[in-house]
Amino acid sequence: MRALLIRDLRLALRSGGGFGLGLAFFLILAVLVPLGVGAEGGTLGRIAPGILWVGALLACLLSLDRIFALDHEDGSLDLLATSPLPLEGAVAMKALAHWLVTGLPLTLLAPGLGVLLNLAPPAYGWLALSLxxxxxxxxxxxxxxxxxxxxLRRGGLLLSLLVLPLYVPTLIxxxxxxxxxxxxxxxxxxxxxxxxxxxxAAALLPFAAAAALRVNLR
Structure with missing residues (x-):
């Protein structure tokens, strides 16, 4: 599983699999919101928690369709499904790789962007912890x-529609x-x-995702 994790990290960094794109989106959102809402500090401070979390959510969403797409295109996914490695473990490693190249950098960047949105200083640590x-x-x-x-062809839109409702509790x-x-x-x-x-999610979704993959690969 370690080899699979390292492979996915290398592929993500080489192909730009959301690492730079997600950070750039997050940065642009934090810059544009003050321009659209206005520079009044009290208003920005009140909406900053929601804006930062929505930005992180959407930045993660940008690269979700690449988690299995490249492996499906080159046949690697079929090999993973028939290998001795449990498919549930492969799903968990791919989710971990996605988090390391998107979620973790966004977590590190978020407190700095909180300054742009006039987030109250006591909230910086809690922002990082929540992320x-x-x-x-x-x-x-x-x-x-x-x-x-x-x-699925053009499955990115369907993917967004599927996962966005499931993101709501975490966002709230x-x-x-x-x-x-x-x-x-x-x-x-x-x-x-x-x-x-x-x-x-960590306990249940690898099994659900592995079952969905087995159905789609038949």
């Missing part, structure tokens, strides 16, 4: 959606963590729910 807890769910749900649409609780952190409120409940969603 660390929540972005793995985005990658895992995305891998499940990519497994459902692998092999992630933004709530940042909002409460900015206001100095209790954070236990949204943090616990965000972590629970991530653990549930």
């Amino acid at each position: 660390v807890l929540g972005t793995p769910t985005l990658s895992m749900v995305g891998a499940f959606g990519a497994a459902l649409t692998v092999g 609780f992630g933004a709530e963590v940042v909002r409460r952190g900015a206001e100095g409120m209790a954070l236990g409940t949204p943090l616990a729910l965000l972590a629970a969603i991530s653990l549930g």
Whole structure:
């Protein structure tokens, strides 16, 4: 599984599989929102948690269709399905690779972009923590959606329609963590729910995605 992870990381970085594109989108969104909303600090500060989380969600969404598409095109996916490596493990490694080249860089970049949106300083750490807890769910749900649409022509739009409703709980609780952190409120409940969603996705979705792949490869 380690070899598969390293291979996917190399392919993602060589082909621009969302690494630079996601970061560029996130940066452009953070720059454009103050221009559209206005430079009034109070307004920007109030909407900053939601904007940053929506930006991270959409940036992750840009590269989801590439999780299995390249392997399907060159036949590698069929080899993975028939190899001794459990297909569930392969799905988990591909989701992890997607997170390492999208979710992790976005997490590191987000506090800096919070300055552009006048995010309250106490919320910077909570923003990073919420993204660390929540972005793995985005990658895992995305891998499940990519497994459902692998092999479909122009499946990117269908993939977006499938996964966006599943992203809503993570978006709500992630933004709530940042909002409460900015206001100095209790954070236990949204943090616990965000972590629970991530653990549930990691435990269940590799099996669901592997089952979808087996159906699509028949």
